[in-house]
Amino acid sequence: MIDAKGLGVRAGELWLFDDLDFSVDPGECAAIVGPNGVGKSTLMRCFYGMQKPQRGRVLVDGKVPDERDVEFRRKVSVLFDDSDFFAELTPLQHLELLSGSFGADLGDHEELLRDAGLGERMRVTSGHFSAGQRRRLLLLGVTARPHRVLLLDEPERALDTAGKEWLVEVIARSTAAGAAVVVATHHPPLLEAADSVLELW
Numbered sequence: 001m002i003d004a005k006g007l008g009v010r011a012g013e014l015w016l017f018d019d020l021d022f023s024v025d026p027g028e029c030a031a032i033v034g035p036n037g038v039g040k041s042t043l044m045r046c047f048y049g050m051q052k053p054q055r056g057r058v059l060v061d062g063k064v065p066d067e068r069d070v071e072f073r074r075k076v077s078v079l080f081d082d083s084d085f086f087a088e089l090t091p092l093q094h095l096e097l098l099s100g101s102f103g104a105d106l107g108d109h110e111e112l113l114r115d116a117g118l119g120e121r122m123r124v125t126s127g128h129f130s131a132g133q134r135r136r137l138l139l140l141g142v143t144a145r146p147h148r149v150l151l152l153d154e155p156e157r158a159l160d161t162a163g164k165e166w167l168v169e170v171i172a173r174s175t176a177a178g179a180a181v182v183v184a185t186h187h188p189p190l191l192e193a194a195d196s197v198l199e200l201w
């Protein structure tokens, strides 16, 4: 589903990575690890077509990724650092919006929100949510919407222990439904649960 060959990205004079091969198939989760600043987010941005590699090529479902392409965006669900949601909407309204825009039945919205630890907050506008609550809502949105590819950049950020356990579960649900998942992470249980691990250094 994602297939990269000979990928190289330079930041200034320095090659963050070069000659990198990477692939992830439907129903599999690949984790990317490495120290701060090594290039994990940059690699994820290449998979979403937000960053053009200086060398090599990446294909997603056989095509060069293009974040501006509506068909591509419908297929590929992403959580990046700057991902955001509508502060004036409640979590229930977020799910209704997603369901409507994808024309999809996401399941029982209240049950999904209880499962995400947002049961008490499902009818409260999300603008004043805590960092962890916002992260739970974002993660629920990107994992519950229809997708064939899921890209998650440090999804564990701001989550408490229960939230991190839930995160491992929702990723497993996504792969079980046949999605190809890539997760850049510093959270060891996500590495243990992954089918493959790419270490950048």
Ligand SMILES: Nc1ncnc2c1ncn2[C@@H]1O[C@H](COP(=O)(O)OP(=O)(O)OP(=O)(O)O)[C@@H](O)[C@H]1O
Pocket (backbone or CB within 6 Å): 011, 012, 016, 034, 035, 036, 037, 038, 039, 040, 041, 042, 043
């Ligand atoms: N567009 C750019 N131009 C120049 N340098 C960049 C650019 N994008 C990223 N960098 C640099 O590339 C390096 C890798 O950044 P990146 O965000 O990919 O790292 P990361 O592995 O995700 O780090 P972290 O674990 O801290 O999130 C950093 O030193 C960053 O400053």
